[in-house]
Amino acid sequence: MGKPCPLILLVEDEPPMRRFLRTTLRAHGYQVVEAGTVREGLAQAAGRNPDLILLDLGLPDGDGLGLVRPIRRSARTPIIVISARGQEHEKVSALDLGADDYLTKPFGVQELLARVRVGLRHASQSDAPEAVFESGGLRVDLERRLVFREHDEVHLTPTEYKLLTTLVRHSGKVLTHRQLLHDVWGANYEGQTHYLRVYMAQLRQKLERDSARPRVLLTEPGVGYRLATRE
Amino acid sequence: MTSQVPGGPRRRQRGELAEYIGTLAAMATATVPCLVWRARLTTVDVAMVLLLGVVVVAARYRRGPALLASLLSIAAFDFLFVPPYYTFDVHDGAYLLTFVVMLAVALTMSHLTGQILEHALEAEERASRASAVASLNTELLDATGRDEVLDALVRHVAATVRGPVSTLAAEELERDPAAWTPPTRELLATVPESVAARMAHGGGQSAGPGTPRCTDSEVLVVPLRTATHRFGLVAVRPEPPDRLPLVAEVATVEALADQAALTLERTLLAEQHQQARAEAEAERLRSSLLSSLSHDFRTPLATIEGAASGLIEEGGALTAEGSRDLAATILEESRRLARLVSNLLNMIRVETGALAVQKSWQPLEEVAGVALLRVEEQLAGHEVSVDLPPHLPLVPVDELLVEQVLINLLENAAKYTPPGTPVSVTAWEVEGAVCVEVADGGRGVPAGAEESVFRKFYRAAGTAGEDGAEAPGGSGLGLTISQGIVTAHGGRMWVEHRPGGGAAFRFTLPLVGPRIPAPPPGRDAVASHG
Numbered sequence: 001m002g003k004p005c006p007l008i009l010l011v012e013d014e015p016p017m018r019r020f021l022r023t024t025l026r027a028h029g030y031q032v033v034e035a036g037t038v039r040e041g042l043a044q045a046a047g048r049n050p051d052l053i054l055l056d057l058g059l060p061d062g063d064g065l066g067l068v069r070p071i072r073r074s075a076r077t078p079i080i081v082i083s084a085r086g087q088e089h090e091k092v093s094a095l096d097l098g099a100d101d102y103l104t105k106p107f108g109v110q111e112l113l114a115r116v117r118v119g120l121r122h123a124s125q126s127d128a129p130e131a132v133f134e135s136g137g138l139r140v141d142l143e144r145r146l147v148f149r150e151h152d153e154v155h156l157t158p159t160e161y162k163l164l165t166t167l168v169r170h171s172g173k174v175l176t177h178r179q180l181l182h183d184v185w186g187a188n189y190e191g192q193t194h195y196l197r198v199y200m201a202q203l204r205q206k207l208e209r210d211s212a213r214p215r216v217l218l219t220e221p222g223v224g225y226r227l228a229t230r231e
Numbered sequence: 232m233t234s235q236v237p238g239g240p241r242r243r244q245r246g247e248l249a250e251y252i253g254t255l256a257a258m259a260t261a262t263v264p265c266l267v268w269r270a271r272l273t274t275v276d277v278a279m280v281l282l283l284g285v286v287v288v289a290a291r292y293r294r295g296p297a298l299l300a301s302l303l304s305i306a307a308f309d310f311l312f313v314p315p316y317y318t319f320d321v322h323d324g325a326y327l328l329t330f331v332v333m334l335a336v337a338l339t340m341s342h343l344t345g346q347i348l349e350h351a352l353e354a355e356e357r358a359s360r361a362s363a364v365a366s367l368n369t370e371l372l373d374a375t376g377r378d379e380v381l382d383a384l385v386r387h388v389a390a391t392v393r394g395p396v397s398t399l400a401a402e403e404l405e406r407d408p409a410a411w412t413p414p415t416r417e418l419l420a421t422v423p424e425s426v427a428a429r430m431a432h433g434g435g436q437s438a439g440p441g442t443p444r445c446t447d448s449e450v451l452v453v454p455l456r457t458a459t460h461r462f463g464l465v466a467v468r469p470e471p472p473d474r475l476p477l478v479a480e481v482a483t484v485e486a487l488a489d490q491a492a493l494t495l496e497r498t499l500l501a502e503q504h505q506q507a508r509a510e511a512e513a514e515r516l517r518s519s520l521l522s523s524l525s526h527d528f529r530t531p532l533a534t535i536e537g538a539a540s541g542l543i544e545e546g547g548a549l550t551a552e553g554s555r556d557l558a559a560t561i562l563e564e565s566r567r568l569a570r571l572v573s574n575l576l577n578m579i580r581v582e583t584g585a586l587a588v589q590k591s592w593q594p595l596e597e598v599a600g601v602a603l604l605r606v607e608e609q610l611a612g613h614e615v616s617v618d619l620p621p622h623l624p625l626v627p628v629d630e631l632l633v634e635q636v637l638i639n640l641l642e643n644a645a646k647y648t649p650p651g652t653p654v655s656v657t658a659w660e661v662e663g664a665v666c667v668e669v670a671d672g673g674r675g676v677p678a679g680a681e682e683s684v685f686r687k688f689y690r691a692a693g694t695a696g697e698d699g700a701e702a703p704g705g706s707g708l709g710l711t712i713s714q715g716i717v718t719a720h721g722g723r724m725w726v727e728h729r730p731g732g733g734a735a736f737r738f739t740l741p742l743v744g745p746r747i748p749a750p751p752p753g754r755d756a757v758a759s760h761g
Binding site: 086088106194198200201204205211212213214219221222 | 565566569591592593594596597598600601603604607625630631634656
């Protein structure tokens with residue numbers, strides 16, 4: 001883990017939302033600095049060097065994407081974007097530009113804290129994932145390249161395995177269709193979402209107890225997929 | 232007067248010739264006996280007999296033959312009976328007076344006869360016109376629409392004037408002639424006809440043959456109008472072209488047209504009345520919806536405000552459990568408000584066509600999975616089964632929208648059926664589409680409400696939530712939105728009654744959409760489901 005009291009930069013222009021986020025985060029032991037515009041946000045990000053940024057996509061002086069791009073150029077600070085329902089397009093753009101995760105308004109405290117924890121964990125973990133991943137009856141042994149469902153070994157095709165390990169590397173975090181297609185199949189196949197969906201369905205058939213009600217391989221509608229972590 | 236009518240039917244022309252022959256015969260009949268008994272008769276007797284001939288002719292025929300009879304009688308009288316015989320010389324001036332009297336008698340008689348004939352003819356025409364109008368009226372009583380009225384009119388006009396009959400709608404006539412459709416265009420192809428039509432439509436008076444207006448037109452046009460409405464024209468092209476319709480025939484056509492126009496007006500007014508009633512009904516519905524909507528908004532807001540102020544102001548006095556209850560109330564009510572708002576927003580999207588459907592091919596299982604996860608809490612007490620065949624084709628859908636459809640259907644199942652009721656999600660392939668069904672084992676949709684459940688703001692009877700939390704209290708928009716979304720995907724949505732009771736909501740998703748690009752090179756087959 002990083003500092004004992006991680007610093008979170010909150011970029012949000014709506015006072016009630018800001019108050020709710022500030023109060024909740026402080027109550028859970030985070031330090032909070034605030035900004036109401038893209039400009040202020042950029043200044044705070046440069047001056048305070050936060051551990052994580054919570055960024056609302058609808059800001060008075062820009063759509064928040066104007067903050068993701070410059071920050072990603074210089075730092076790997078995790079960015080979690082906050083957006084309303086129906087703004088899937090903006091969310092995906094922010095994620096493809098380098099944001100780490102998103103929250104859709106309205107969201108509950110549990111969801112907020114979970115996202116923040118995942119963001120901070122990935123930032124501190126650097127690139128080396130743990131050798132064994134476990135969640136909801138699924139166990140992936142990355143060193144031995146073995147996959148188990150409830151103690152039974154499951155055989156995956158090479159592509160399925162690659163897709164699964166990509167998700168494991170980013171466990172808890174959302175991955176957009178484009179990111180997954182890029183990582184598993186390569187840059188030329190970023191548009192072929194249906195292909196990814198078919199493989200995902202196959203993975204669910206093999207790894208979920210009930211593939212129609214997945215517990216581990218979660219769909220983020222309109223955005224991508226998320227591998228649920230044990231929380 | 233009939234004789235002033237330019238021309239007349241052939242029947243009448245033949246009649247006139249017969250009349251002149253009859254006149255000659257009558258005068259011969261009067262003259263010959265007088266000539267035989269000339270020696271025994273005085274000239275006064277002869278004059279009386281000849282006058283009788285003139286009177287008979289004048290009484291039977293009209294002015295022309297009567298005039299001929301009087302001239303013939305004068306000539307015969309002068310030539311045969313007034314001395315010196317066999318010359319037209321007249322020695323006695325008194326005979327001149329006889330000639331004048333004979334002429335005057337002939338003219339007076341023929342005038343009287345003419346009038347009587349005229350009246351009889353008029354009466355006959357009036358009677359035939361009345362019977363034509365009456366017969367049309369009988370038919371119009373049963374006519375329900377504009378087309379039926381015009382059909383009946385055309386048939387009756389055709390029975391009055393021989394020749395092809397058609398009607399021209401006002402809208403058509405007011406358009407530019409270049410935009411006229413075939414019947415109008417052919418009928419009014421030449422200038423005189425189109426001028427007559429314009430004049431008749433604009434001026435409201437008949438024009439063309441048989442009328443004083445636009446006599447060079449070959450088509451008789453009679454306006455279909457009432458005091459307040461203009462419906463167009465009825466047009467006849469009399470056959471053969473050189474036969475002009477009689478004034479009486481024109482009058483009959485006008486009477487028929489007036490009658491038809493009155494019926495058209497009545498039909499129109501009835502339609503307008505109907506429409507006004509429908510609008511009033513819609514207005515009533517709107518205002519009742521508005522009041523129920525404002526209730527739906529105010530109730531959760533009031534609850535939230537009350538609970539929050541309780542937490543702040545009574546914070547110390549509340550037990551931990553009490554505080555939790557108030558907070559839970561706030562959470563529930565704000566979720567209810569959020570659902571209402573998002574339903575209304577979706578409704579507006581559906582209604583204004585702002586629904587941007589972004590289709591992509593995907594497994595239905597994934598869409599259903601998200602929906603099931605979202606309603607997991609609400610359906611916790613129900614027995615939910617999912618049966619999606621493994622080889623169901625990919626469907627081209629906007630995942631967020633179709634997910635919303637499934638959520639709405641599943642939420643309804645949760646709301647309108649008691650806990651423990653089975654709820655099933657199934658799908659199967661039909662021709663060119665995938666059919667999805669969300670069924671429950673509840674009470675089902677009331678008989679007769681299969682269509683209206685999809686209507687905006689429809690709420691199942693007895694479920695409008697007066698008493699807050701217990702009643703389902705939906706917005707009455709879920710099914711309308713769902714149907715709108717399915718329609719935007721090119722599909723259809725309906726409800727069926729399940730054999731064992733309960734409702735089965737079904738919708739189709741046509742398998743048409745963007746082309747599937749070629750698969751990327753993979754080392755393993757896609758089709759094999761593990």
